[in-house]
Amino acid sequence: MAGGGQLGGGSKPKRGKSNRKQTKRQGFHLDMTPLVDITFLLLTFFMFTTTMAAPQVLDMTIPPEIDVEVEVRESELLSIYVRDDNKIFWAKGSEDPQSIVLKDIQALSERENLDPAVRNKLIVALKVSKDASYGLIVQILDKLNLAEGKITEEIMKELDENGEPKKRERRFTIAILTDEEIEKLQGV
Numbered sequence: 722m723a724g725g726g727q728l729g730g731g732s733k734p735k736r737g738k739s740n741r742k743q744t745k746r747q748g749f750h751l752d753m754t755p756l757v758d759i760t761f762l763l764l765t766f767f768m769f770t771t772t773m774a775a776p777q778v779l780d781m782t783i784p785p786e787i788d789v790e791v792e793v794r795e796s797e798l799l800s801i802y803v804r805d806d807n808k809i810f811w812a813k814g815s816e817d818p819q820s821i822v823l824k825d826i827q828a829l830s831e832r833e834n835l836d837p838a839v840r841n842k843l844i845v846a847l848k849v850s851k852d853a854s855y856g857l858i859v860q861i862l863d864k865l866n867l868a869e870g871k872i873t874e875e876i877m878k879e880l881d882e883n884g885e886p887k888k889r890e891r892r893f894t895i896a897i898l899t900d901e902e903i904e905k906l907q908g909v
Contacts, residue, residue, distance in 0.1 A: 793844060795813075795814030795815050796813070796838065796839060797839050797842050797843055797844055798813070798814055798843075799811065799812075799813050799829075799833050799834075799843055799844070799846070800813075800818075800845075800848055801821075801826065801845065801846070801847050802818055802848050802898065802902065803847070803848070803849045803853040803857060803858065803861065803898075804898075804903075804906055805850040805851070805852035805853055807853055807854050807857050809821050809822065809823060809826070809857075809861070811829060813833065817905075818905065818906055823857070823860055824864075826861055826864040826865065827864040827865070827867050827868045828868075830845065830864070830868035831868045831871050831872055834872045835875055840876070841876050841889065841890050842890070843892070844892040844893070845865065845892070845893050845894075846893075846895075846896060847861060847862070847865075847893070847895045847896070848895075848896050848897070848898050848902060849895065849897060849898060850897070851897060851898075865893070869889070869891065872889065873889040876888075876889050877889070
């Protein structure tokens with residue numbers, strides 16, 4: 722009794738008399754080839770789209786480093802300091818630094834840049850400790866960039882001598898905290 726099997730077919734022994742006819746079972750064959758093809762197509766699609774997703778980076782062009790002394794009026798300099806413990810401070814000119822929270826930086830930048838005394842002349846200096854969090858620095862840069870929209874809009878409402886809207890002259894720098902500035906911030 723060697724058996725070759727097939728799905729369905731055979732008859733079962735009867736256990737009692739029944740007037741019902743036994744139906745012959747029909748076997749079926751499932752072709753898996755198209756399912757395998759679809760699986761590989763989906764796998765290829767997801768692999769391709771995953772590798773093509775661009776990483777989110779902060780594009781920033783930094784001019785070459787120049788070691789030239791630049792004369793700046795104290796009234797036209799707004800400094801934002803970030804200590805190594807990620808505390809943020811600000812000062813205008815040679816004033817004493819004041820503590821500030823991240824969410825208030827945008828309003829500070831807008832207020833100081835639109836001050837009539839230094840309108841469109843203010844230089845913003847972001848001075849950062851070497852051990853400050855990179856993520857915090859990016860958030861500060863984002864807040865300063867968000868402020869630029871309102872500042873530019875307000876400045877463009879004014880007209881220059883040719884009757885054209887004035888252009889925003891943004892001045893910005895990033896530097897590492899000096900030892901003197903670190904000492905100054907320790908007392909705050």
